[in-house]
Amino acid sequence: MAKKILTRRDFLRMAAMAPLVGAAGTSLEGVFQKAPADKVRVVLVRDKEALDSAGKQNAEVIQKMLDDAIMALFGEKTPADAWRRIIKPSDTVGIKTNVWNYLPTGPAVEQSLKRRVMDVGIPEERIAVNDRGVLRDRVFQNATVLINARPAHTHHWAGMGGCIKNMIMFVPRPWDYHADACADLATIWNLPSIRGKTRLNVLLLLTPLFHGIGPHHFSAEYVWPYKGILVGQDPVAVDATGVRVLQAKRLQFFGEERPLQPPAHHIVFADTRHNLGVSSPDRIELVRIGWQEDILI
């Protein structure tokens, strides 16, 4: 393959992504207490039986996948021990889901997460599952812990809809964050309602959308049964890994490099500009468990 020559267009793109850590009021350093030299762990779990013959989520299998992933993430032997690493019985927990009509988080995932939160000893009245109503939800208003769960899909304005973007419903005017292809979405994570509360990020790759068309940016032609789930504490590392899967699928499907359009640069900026987490694969420890066929990354 011919070596790519970097042009001034490439430099103009990269210059904008140069670290701007320390810019007044934008740094999120410390949110995840990450040690710069350490790798951030992200778990990719896949199961061939995650979907039934109609493409619907198989609730039992989804529960097992999430349990396995969270145990692998924290190095614990039981789901309860793993969950106790991130929540305690006195917590109030908001499970931030996503209700996008074409590719929602879905009840199997929502109920799996809720079940494990309840297993820690949190009563149901202190747990809420919500998306577009989080600002009006009393549980979310009082939440001490957030669990963030949503499907991965390409996005017409942000490049990818992932865990970072899923918090957009915590602002009253989401479009205020659309400038420069949603470059600074990570600043949402500095809001008091979110900062330091999100203990787990779950990016669903069960049926990811790797390309979109039309106003709704959806076509069934561009989803595939990858049957995977990414789990991690760092939303940037989780999203950065999700992007790799989508890009690998695009290469496989189109037979040529087709970068996300627009690029999901909000993920890079979440790292380099806002210090929310890490985006570089060499700083991510990717743990792969379960079904390995056509894993792509």
Place this chain on the structure above:
Amino acid sequence: MASNAEQANTLSRFLPREINGWRAEGKDESYNPETVFDYIDGAGEVYRAYNFEILVARRYLKEGEPNLIADFFDMGTASDAFGVFTHDLEGEAFEIGQGAVYKGGLLSFWKDRYFVSLYAESETAASKPALLGLGEEIAVAIPAQGKKPALLSYVPDGFDLKKVRYFHSHLILNYHFFVSTENILHLGQKTEAVLAFSGDKPDSVRVLIVRYPDANAAVLALQNFAKAYMPDAAETGLVQTEDKKWTAVKNKDNYLAIIFNALWAAQARNMAASVVQKIVD
């Protein structure tokens, strides 16, 4: 000026109640630039970038078949209806309205000041003929023809006018051909731009023509572009880039013409010159 409700009613009248056994379900929904995100998430920015005024959405249902969704945009001008159509030209071309493409269960077309997107939630043997029939009925119901942007007439020979993009925003420019994260050409709602390609290959020659509100704005944009993009050749407006291709920029009145990826210096210079020769404002 018509209210949102009046505009929405006008659009609804162009939509048939039934097509091939699919029947309109419920009340039409309408959205303006402030409320569009309640309906189509972030992609609403594309339509806002083209100054859309109102969107009417209608759902068609048929037992045992996927739902069909009609999204009918009043873009305010024929130029912007044409422009938003050129944003996504993937697919098989059809002669519906003033230009149509079909791909993956989605039919898009434009006519007059309207852009129409017709979508089947999944594709079946019956859904494609239904979408095409629906498109034809809507296109026939729209009485007027729209005029394409005058900027298109300045595109040099040898560029594919079927693949031309028309837009205002630098984010849309970058979507089709990345130039710079920063808005170094001062593009915005008061500017018009066309981007044309000499072929389908990634290294094909591009021509970008921008019309600014006045000559001073064009000169300021030229200076900024030269400073950011070709500081090594700001005086001549011609530079060989790192990939050995040539970029040329030329200004006339309130216009800029920029050629990217030319193979030779003379090609870049001559193409830029041919654009400004055509400008007759």
